[in-house]
Amino acid sequence: MADLRDEVKDLGGVVRTTALVDAGTSRHAIAAALADGRLTSPRRGWVAVGDADPYLLAAARAGVVLTCVTRAKRLGLWVLGEFGAHVGVPPTASRLNLPDGKATVHWSVPAEPRAPGALEDSILNTLVIVASCQPYERALAVWESALNNGLVAKGELARLSLRPAARRVLNAAGPFSDSxxxxxxxxxxxxxxxxxxxxxxxxxxxxxxxxxxxxxxxxxxxxxxxxxxxxxxxxxxxxxxxxxxxxxxxxxxxxxxxxxxxxxxxxxxxxxxxxxx
Known part of the structure; x- marks a missing residue:
């Protein structure tokens, strides 16, 4: 049987305990792994390996998802400047555990539903939020980088319900810019x-x-x-x-x-x- 630490690592290194339980791991095994130090708990209901991605750990602690230019940069997209982390939460979210002044919070209904336990936003949500957050030129650069890297198709974006800022970026975006x-x-x-x-x-x-x-x-x-x-x-x-x-x-x-x-x-x-x- 695979070690529980390896299982958590395969799931991204930071995961909800309910996901492990649903996959067949007993709560007793999870508690034992926490007790002997194989796993840590960044927040109630979450476990992580000791060398987990610090961005994912911070997102789990705060109850947010990484999005906008922070997520774009992690996807390898072209981003001009990232001053502090950008995170997403639903409009009804409250009690965020975020350091004061160190994160930009995007309170919005996502274009694509976020799966329970997600710590990083989808490419669709990322691009839509970038369009509303960043100046036009910078947003267009991120969108064209995503198209050039094949992470999304323009037709897929066109079928979303977009606000004017995102629609403007979509109309101008093409897949041919290398940078x-x-x-x-x-x-x-x-x-x-x-x-x-x-x-x-x-x-x-x-x-x-x-x-x-x-x-x-x-x-x-x-x-x-x-x-x-x-x-x-x-x-x-x-x-x-x-x-x-x-x-x-x-x-x-x-x-x-x-x-x-x-x-x-x-x-x-x-x-x-x-x-x-």
Whole structure:
């Protein structure tokens, strides 16, 4: 028979005792595991292994679920900034055991019903809450990251009952942005009267953006060093020999100094560098 600690670990490391009982574990066995230190109890009616995920432990203690940007980040989605944990509770919840000022609480009826004992929100609930919590650009980046990673389909989101903020994000979202940087870039140049296309193949390589016919914009992340940097330089040279104009910008420029990026692009457009010869 498997050790009870292993069973709890297989269930995520933090679980309600009723789930164990329903699965066939006796309350006597649970009490014995708590007594000899194989399990701990973060809250009445819950047990956990000693090395359980601290986020899940905190959620169990507080009686909340991890959601919004906190859950998005744990899913590996692109999140720009997470200041304190974001947690979800039903509108009728009370007596939350949360440290003062250290969590953002979302009191709402979830778009997708939450199973009893859930400590992390579903992808649908996460995205809907992100849309109501985060500024438009940041919310769109999270949604597009989820679509790009195949965690959700746009049609599935479209069938939900969405508020205007989430509907706006849905209408703009697409699955082709490899990073939130690309999402922010596209949103901020939406006003431009020239086509801005994302992830276009040219000369055997993908470029981040093609503005008009000939203006290529590449966004460099932290991995653009060493061999990757050498390959980037070679590809830039090949593009320029084909008549393209290449602008490279960095993560910091897009996030913190957008005015510099926009100025470079506007000056190139003013000179007609986006047009085919």
């Amino acid at each position: 939130g940087l690309e999402t922010l870039f596209a949103v901020r140049l939406k006003w431009l009267r020239h086509p801005v296309r994302c992830q276009i193949w040219i000369q055997g390589h993908r470029v981040d953006f093609l503005i008009g016919d000939r203006l290529v914009v590449q966004i460099d992340g932290g991995h653009h060093v060493g061999l990757q940097r050498a390959e980037d330089v070679a590809h830039d040279a090949a593009l320029m020999l084909l008549g393209y104009h290449v602008i490279r910008v960095t993560y910091v420029q897009v996030i913190e100094r957008w005015h510099e990026v926009q100025d470079l692009i506007m000056r190139a457009v003013a000179q007609g560098l986006h047009r085919a010869v």
